[in-house]
Amino acid sequence: MARARSHAALGEPARVAIVDRLILGDASPSELGRELGLPSNLLAHHVKLLQQAGLLERSRSEGDHRRTYLRLRPEALADLAPESAVRAPRVVFVCTHNSARSQLAVALWARRSPVPAASAGTEPAAHVHPLAVAAARDHGLTLARARTVHIDDVLRPNDLVVAVCDNAHEQLDNQLPRLHWSVPDPVAVATDTAFAEAFRDLADRVDRLAPAIHLPGGTDD
Numbered sequence: 001m002a003r004a005r006s007h008a009a010l011g012e013p014a015r016v017a018i019v020d021r022l023i024l025g026d027a028s029p030s031e032l033g034r035e036l037g038l039p040s041n042l043l044a045h046h047v048k049l050l051q052q053a054g055l056l057e058r059s060r061s062e063g064d065h066r067r068t069y070l071r072l073r074p075e076a077l078a079d080l081a082p083e084s085a086v087r088a089p090r091v092v093f094v095c096t097h098n099s100a101r102s103q104l105a106v107a108l109w110a111r112r113s114p115v116p117a118a119s120a121g122t123e124p125a126a127h128v129h130p131l132a133v134a135a136a137r138d139h140g141l142t143l144a145r146a147r148t149v150h151i152d153d154v155l156r157p158n159d160l161v162v163a164v165c166d167n168a169h170e171q172l173d174n175q176l177p178r179l180h181w182s183v184p185d186p187v188a189v190a191t192d193t194a195f196a197e198a199f200r201d202l203a204d205r206v207d208r209l210a211p212a213i214h215l216p217g218g219t220d221d
Helices: 002-009 013-024 029-036 040-052 101-112 130-138 166-171 192-212
Strands: 056-060 068-072 091-095 117-121 160-163 178-180
Touching: 002 040, 013 029, 013 040, 013 068, 013 192, 029 040, 029 068, 040 056, 091 101, 091 166, 101 117, 101 130, 101 192, 130 192, 166 178
Parallel strands: 091 117, 091 160, 160 178
Antiparallel strands: 056 068
16 A cells, blocks of 8 residues: 555656655755745645655754755665766765764765765864764774865865755855755764664665766766
């Protein structure tokens, strides 16, 4: 029955476009409407049907609490892949302090994709959080040499920026094209469980995004 609801919900081009966009990253309703050219009332209608089918969920921003973000429920669309390729010479994962989520994301990315990656923060901490180091180690990854750095010292033209926290997404220049992953901050809770949950969330998102990102000049669209 759940599978039938999912297929029925995706039987309309606008809803397919919404899902295709959210495969890559989260978006607020206003961002989604602007990108897809959908008026707010029509977007709200389609989002409601996708939520009723169990494909989407909402989360409240950890930064601007007036905002909500739409995200795909990964278990509902585990086998869905992006339709087209995105060309980028490098992926830069950004969070506020560059001490946990962005560091874990770049470590996961290096294992999943040949496209180079880096991480940065809008307000870098003094060092990588020890629980992030431990979470990486638990999954066969290492952050032993990772250092925190400001985004201004990392970003290059044509990088694909992926903001892995709400605060960073909301702090970055609106003219900077990017994707957004609304991953809850494990440092705010500072438990092994919180870091394990953040790791799982990031791993799922990396697995979904990596097949869609290719180096410039390729022919594998």
